[in-house]
Amino acid sequence: MDRQVIPFSTGHAAEGPLIWAQVAIWDVFRWLPPGDTSLNLLVTCPVPPGRDLAGTRDALRRLVERHDSLHTVYADTPDGPRQRVVPEGEIPLWVYELDDLGDVGLDEAVAEFGEALRRPWFDIGADLPLRAAVLLRGGEPLTVLLAASHMAVDGWSLNIVRADLANLLADPPLVTEPGQQPLARGEYERSDIGRRREAKALAFWARHLETLPSSMLERVSDDPPNLDWGLIQSPALALAANALAARHGVPAATALLGGTTLQLAAYTGEDDAALRMIVSTRFRPASRGVVAAFNENALFRLPCPPDLRRTETLDAFLRRSADAALAAYAHCEYAPRALDTLIAEVAERRGITTDGYCFFNDTRFALLDAEAPAAVPQEDLAARIAELQPATKLRSPVIDRLPKHANFFMFLMDLGETAEIMLCVEHGFFGRRGPLGFLSDLERLIVRAALNESATTGSLYAAVR
Template structure:
């Protein structure tokens, strides 16, 4: 493997505090250390196989890297400790980045691209010193067959990655990019430090305060001693083709998003297993609906507080409540994380305990917030026939940043749910009961 140096020059540099979205991801990274490399993201583009370009020279790859480095300040931003020890973003006006080049044959190129992807993804980032973008290419003779990219989660999130990949693909095709007018992370941080930003944060935290002063402090009845043969965390993934048919049918019936349907089922099952009458979860909010953030590559996601009244109800009446609660969470998910820390400390002191916010829900699908029409061609019999196709897979996990974290994965043709669970509050039997209970609620409601 060789390395080609690419010089880039942006319009400005500077140092300022982190934006709220950067702080949120920085804290997630710190909770995962020393396993923070699992948060790294990467992708491979098969240039000819995906119809991007044919006979692509290496200069097209290096030009693409130069363009996105200059266009997106997030990719020129490194995070280091400031003079007072708090993290700051250090935006470079110019620099040099390596593009790693692997030579292969036509037969070995796909495997070489996969190996290069693993090499660019596996190491944790050196946050103060390393550029957050890693780039590579697989070359057969004089033609590049695959472009490979790795990126640090600290400088983007799911919505930002979509915008970045779009620009990369356009550059690889040799097409021009539209003018970029979305807010850069540096500008976002300065806005959030302004009087207008503080007012926005205060409004969001008033919403948090109203809920935190009334909901139970703890999410789980009691911890148990972990048996010696159990890992600290289980990661269990339930894949349900039947659920994939049931969810949009229920979403159409109730005229809500498919995400709200899954959230409601998780809330009902969580409340039943913990003996609560309401589910208190943090939902990951992209904030991309806000002005200037739709196509911004910098991180904008933050946790939103979602409180869903479950009571003794079955799933159907909870679906609408879940939609309403999640909308309120979305609207109040831009705030100063340090101010939230102060609020949690104040509420905890007043109520004589620590506020538990260790239950989270994250819908990783890109189209999950769009209401869908009822699936008229789908029948209950067709759904029931797919029940036997459900699978459950397990993974032992040594370290994770939450006691309960349910991810909805983007897997075509199946409702794919991964639950990370602290085994001191949810042993394996409870994890399985939770995931299968969500599926059962959905299928029975159909």
């Protein structure tokens, strides 16, 4: 191993308040235990043949210089948290020659050195929020690893960064402009149009918070979080969700989102349920290329009262789910502390303690360019699902992570050939039923919907009640 640095210089220093989404992750950092590294992120990028180490280092330098968030520090001040763009400095770089390590395969090296790069804590007030490593074979670069603080990037940002680095490593690279920088985004949020958009979003949340079931808002207990974890890997669930998507013209993730919310209502004995979706707020042309912590919460609500459940067709249910998702996306740009204040006011009026929510996070940023699996003809679907169901894997992983204010937190990691979903549930939220039961029933619900074209919302609700 050789420890090096990537020097950079932009000649551009700047400072300003955090943007809305940065405040959200800043508050999560302040809630986590000191030194927690569970939110550090990692991405890999292959190096094309013919690139030498000097060229790879130069591509990394240009990458850092193109995106302010990769050379920014964050500090608390009497005026609130602020970000300071550092005009010059050095990003740490580790270089590993795999030929010096014996019989080590590339995948094994990426797993080992990637975790070593990701794991150490970032001091976001002093350290630049990026570390890099290059893996060589016979002196030729094979792969670049990048570890970043979640204070600087979200998952979608890593996809942008990876694509940008791949372009910079090309010979020759395409000439492109970097996306909007965070401080420029902040100017939009403080503008009249930004404030109007925020007011519209907060009004949307206020209407729904007044009438949501308290079980969607309150923590199970006042004790420290006690989370049970479950993981499902299911080809049958993936096939069923993608079959629903193809048949009804909605994204497969929307079918899963609607099914999850319906089952959440059934599990809690409610006629109404809601999920706080983690959403990348890149809706405007200017903000699509932002590299920053840029996620906010969107409220996906799906009332399913008995009268509606009895008659609503599956197609109508899925289209209502798609409409609810669009409404959520349209109302998720706001100052998060303003939402906290709003929630506190609603809680006081309703006489409840709001600190336990249900979350849904689609983390499939690495799969943005993947094609949807080939559709299976409806007449072959039942046999194909039956063939795949024995391959379902359920397990209870040990996870060192504490999602903030969560009774229920679902992570969608894959929905291609295999559905891979992680779920944590506050102990007791479902009574004696835990995350593995929920995930198993979710597979059953989505499969039932895919195989039974005459299914109603009520029949699906009853099947998992």
